[in-house]
Amino acid sequence: MAERRDADVLEELLAAERQLISIYEAALRRDAIDAALGERLVAQEREHAKGLERALAGAGPRNPLASVPPPALGAALRSRTAFARFALDMETETVAAYVDAAATIRDPKLRQPLGSIMACEAAHQVALRDSLGQPLVVD
């Protein structure tokens, strides 16, 4: 399998961040998340997206990916519990994407900043587990 270009890795992460922004914005509009928590999470996702945009500006030709709302979002917006579970799944997928990206990206200068976002997304998992009353540390 051909190795991905750094720009493609960053585009995939940016698409994931935009999905997270869209689901938190939708949840805030529908009161499906505590307002303080939702505002904090979406503000941090926006900063991640801005950072990725900046990195992409220096990473060669771009191949932007479309970002569409996940089909399960509608059902997830029916209650705060359902949304927190849905968002936790998405944050878990995003952490996995950053783990992969931070290890595989070719530009060594990008590895630590991507790891920094990865750690923040891991913290989002903890925030959502806390909102669900679940144990914070899981295997």
Place this chain on the structure above:
Amino acid sequence: MTRREALGGAAAALVLASCGGGDPPPRGGPRPGSGAALLGSLLALERAVEAAYGACEEVLRGDALREVRAVREQERAHAERLEGLIRELGGDPPPGRSAEEYARTFPRLRSADDALRFADQLEQRQVRAYLEGLAELPDLSLRGAAAEIGAQEGVHLATMRVLQGLPAAQGPFVTGAL
């Protein structure tokens, strides 16, 4: 930063500065630049933090104690994984220190607040160490391991923050921004 926070940070710095400095480098034959020395430093840090959580457990109760026990178990697993990686590179993992030697470097923890603040500082150091490792480790599989463990350390740091009544994520970038 309050004086108490500053003291907590200083204590963590003391512990972590002393956790590996006196340990011998991995013995055996990993080639220079293999990443074995860096893994040895991360291992020394993991062992010190695992021991520090033992001290924290003595003053914690309830949910906080349960979470810290889970974290400590994961730190132990990280240490075992790092030992395996060092052996795969042809090295011998550096020996750890005794519980008494580690304990001498820890601050006196008088309360749950003390313990959680101390643990918060330790986890910040661990996250930073693994993210620095990402930039320096030469091999993709080693970077993959560092990223996986670093993500778990991010969970641990956030857990210590939540247990202190703080937001899980203090800012959008845990260390270093894009």
